[in-house]
Amino acid sequence: MTKYIFVTGGVVSGLGKGITAASLGRLLKARGLKVAAQKLDPYINVDPGTMSPYQHGEVYVTEDGAETDLDLGHYERFIDEDLNKYSNLTTGKVYWNVLNKERRGEYLGSTVQVIPHITNEIKEFVYRVGRKTNADVVITEIGGTIGDIESQPFIEAARQISLETGRENCLFIHVTLVPYLHGSEEHKSKPTQHSVKELQGMGVHPNIIVLRCDEPLEASIFQKIALFCNVKPDCVIENITLPNLYEAPLMLEKAHLSEVVCRELRIQAKELDLAEWKEMVERSNGARDHVVTIGLVGKYVGLHDAYLSVVEALHHAGIYHKVHVDIRWIDSEEIREGQEETLLSGLDGIIVPGGFGNRGIEGMIRAARYARENQIPYFGICLGMQIAVIEYARNVAGIPDANSGEFDEQCRHKVIDFMPGQSKDVDKGGTLRLGAYPCVIRGGTTMERCYGTDRIAERHRHRYEFNNEYREVLSSCGLTLSGLSPDGELVETVELTERAFYVGVQYHPEFKSRPNRPHPLFIGFIGAAIQG
Secondary structure, eight states, X not given: OOEEEEEEXXXXXXXXXXXXXXXXXXXXXXXXXXXXXXXXXXXXXXXXXXXXXXXXXXXXXXXXXXXXXXXXXXXXXXXXXXXXXXXXXXXXXXXXXXHHHHHTTTTTTOOOOIXXXXXXXXXXXXHHHHHHHTOSEEEXXXXXXXXXXXXXXXXXXXXXXXXXXXXXXXXXXXXXXXXXXXXXXXXXXXXXXXXXXXXXXXXXXXXXXXXXESSOOOHHHHHHHHHHTTOOGGGEEEEEOXXXXXXXXXXXXHTTHHHHHHHHTTOOOOOOOOHHHHHHHHHHHHTTSSEEEEEEEESOXXXXXXXXXXXXXXXXHHHHHTOEEEEEEEEGGGOOTTOHHHHXXXXXXXXXXXXXXXXXXXXXXXXXXXXXXXXXXXXXXXXXXXXXXXXXXXXXXXXTTOXXXXXXXXXXXXXXXXXXXXXXXXXXXXXXXXXXXXXXXXXXXHHHHHHSSSEEEEEEEESOEEOGXXXXXXXXXXXXXXXXXXXXXXXXXXXXXXXXXXXXXXXXXXXXXXXXXXXXXXXXXXHHHHHO
16 A cells, blocks of 8 residues: 655744655665655645746756646655656645536535545545555655645645555654754754644644754754654654755664654565665765866846756766866846956856746846857756857847847847747746657767767757747858757757857756766766866
8 A cells, every 4th residue: 555654844944844855755765665756835826837936946847747846856856756747736726626626517516615625636636646656655745834824724635644544554754943042052842842733733743753953953852852742752853954965865864764764654665775875975075176167147046946956957967077066156137248257257167047038138148158259168958048049140140139039029030939830829827838858869969979869858848949940040150950859840959069068958958867867968068167
């Protein structure tokens, strides 16, 4: 029977529930178990797709095209399993589904209520991911903080699942903050006690309490929390802030987390094998001898989580090459005419990641030009590819007013635009080109050298495309169209093949990078940056 684990958070938000859930997933997988992970988000948006990156960080895209919470990126990177549309559920999506069922008459005239209709919808979603993946264990993180009004239906649904499956098949992990008061020089357990009391008042009794702290805890804290929160002494586990997040599974396992979980859920699992993960962490911690400086030029640099997967993919490639990747965050709005040298000099590579809207676009174009003219490795992702095309059209192909239809609808030369059959008169939510699409790679290109194959599939999240009317003029000026859709209709990648690395891709390779299996394009980019 599938086992269910729910991870909740208390006291404050941002404690690292996602990292705790992802770390546990890695540990259980290392014991030979099939693990599935999902995130329940209490906000009313249907999905994060239309949310500002400043609100919620990056939007993570799954293979099947679901726009999801960034914690799913942690799950995929740690557990190394592709997730899907059943891995993220929001309050908005729950009510959307329930109201549509009500309109279709599926409730046979019943009064639609939070219990049982909303909670049943949540429960079905949790059960479904286990059925779809045939998982031994489903790890479900419940977003928000205990006490939030928005999360109450999710907590209630989890409580009902524990009754339906039995206590031996359902486990609750509660992550709380243990603050340190410098005035009295002591850690305080009272916030954790209050948070657990709040959770117990909802009918949920946590089996394991994970204590987030910045410094090691004294033994008395563990004893007090075990006693007052009614958990076994070895079920109180320390989670210290780490400089390298990939050390988290190793740290948690020092407290025997996976062993305790298997015992509580009566799982007969194999011996833990973390050899590959330990080797990766050792490589990561040892990657300090050589430093490469990468300029990340974007419009959301005020919140680094807006580019979380890009940052992690850069570090994965750094682990591969045994170098430390130092990221210089550059606000594209600050790259004004004449400021390029001041802001961009001294970089070993420049990366322009995805984004929407026309704010900061001209600064990105100047960054692409600076990289091209100064022989600096350049990597353009989604918007970054479109920026490279616009820059090349303006400054090499002699089309000074080249632009994207997204930024200037009245532009005469839209080198980036809607393709035939597309329409701008659509809602913004869920209408992008989303998920994995195939791409055929041209021989003798940087793309082929990096991938080592002529056919790939990568995850997309965009609406505008390379305008085919400009293929010939840009190609004749030296821009290589190195990757096309299998039918030849869409340009997926462009590059300057004679350079060590000057590549733009319409998709998001960062979503498929793993710490123990870096993405080949990031490996190629960092490799070129090392060579200078």
